[in-house]
Amino acid sequence: MEKVIDESIQGSALELVSKPENSKKLFIESYGCQMNFSDSEIVASILAETGYNTTKVLEEADLVLVNTCSIRDKAEQTVRKRLETYQVAKRKNPGMKVGVLGCMAERLKSQLLEEEKIVDLVVGPDAYKDLPNLLVEVEAGRDAINVILSKDETYGDIAPVRLDTTGVSAFVSITRGCDNMCTFCVVPFTRGRERSREPQSIMDEISDLWQKGYKEVTLLGQNVDSYLWYGGGLKKDFVKATDLQKATAVSFADLLDRVATAFPKLRVRFTTSNPQDMHTEVLEVIAKHANICKHIHLPIQSGSDRILKLMNRLHTREEYFTLIDNVRRIVPDCAITQDIITGFPTETEEDHADTIDLMKKVRYDFGYMYAYSERPGTLAGRKMEDDVPQEVKLRRLREIVDLQQIHSAERTQAFVGQIVEVLVEKESKRSKAEWAGRNSQNLTTVFPKGHYQVGDFVNVLIHRCTSGTLIGEAVGYGSMQS
Structure with a gap:
């Protein structure tokens, strides 16, 4: 599960996407993970070539788009409240069109468009290039929807519009989709199979950012450590690759090393990592380069082996500890952050105690902690009863958060005097x-x-x-x- 931001870009950096020949105005907001924010930059780029400049003012927009998240129920409810706000603006500006993008669009599909009739178009994460065609349908008075998932779309040929007024830090997407099939997560169903982006297109995008004065990039994916390129992109085809393709394959460690070597004065971050896919080669590359930031976001979700198995996390508690030991040994000054879900179906007090114990052993620098919410379409949603009472979830969450605050204070205190x-x-x-x-x-x-x-x-x-x-x-x- 990728780190959740839950805030809006609200069509920022108007001066960066303003073309004199464009006559229409786009207002775009993003909620959820970093990938959604990165995707919104791709959308803004596509629509800039279709006659749209961005605006920060909702009421003056011809087209309003919200890039959505389905990782938690709270995220979906936030988007629904925003859609109500858009409807108020639309009543004052009848020509305004409203669209939903991203994971929530793919998951709810026709519900938003046909049953509730609160939007004019619904576009899934792999269909952004179809936006110009869909807008033609909307202008003709027809509903428009494309939520088809792709096996190869990476948007590597799109130069994103940077919706960032500071011009300091930028996201660079290196993978899309996910193959992990964690039972609590909707990402494999809303973003499709995992595929890796061609490395030269990544290097070209970073080179362009460097020439424009950016000082930091974050390599982005649902699971960056499983990045693998041998000329096709899809991991599952690696077994069919030729010997030459295998010999010249680019792993995440290779890519990270290439970026850090080519741009020694550019800070490099990456997120998100999955414990079963992070290998010592990546840690050795981090230790090798001063410009790779010493921070790894390493979700654990639960400290209980029983719950990890029910979640279909492909590692055990002890294997996770081994990875943590490797991080501390190879990159001793590295910060480690976490995702934890409490109250997963059948979670007992003993399971919860295992999570508390794991946190005490790892002593994370920071964390993203949530009470479990059932997500329709996931295996847990279909097969498991959400049987932990809400008050128990919240009490356990409070204990986890309180402990994390103690550890975070310890970690920051260690920097005093440095x-x-x-x-x-x-x-x-x-x-x-x-x-x-x-x-x-x-x-x-x-x-x-x-x-x-x-x-x-x-x-x-x-x-x-x-x-x-x-x-x-x-x-x-x-x-x-x-």
């Missing part, structure tokens, strides 16, 4: 006199602005901290500063 290198990303939320950025371990760091600018790498001496933020003062430019 100098960390920070990439300045934006103004601090708490003060216009301070900059905010992240260190290699992905910790937000704030410090007085001084003469530094957005996009600078700055060494910051940490004086104090909260459980999630480092606070200090600049002591000079960092080693990554060009």
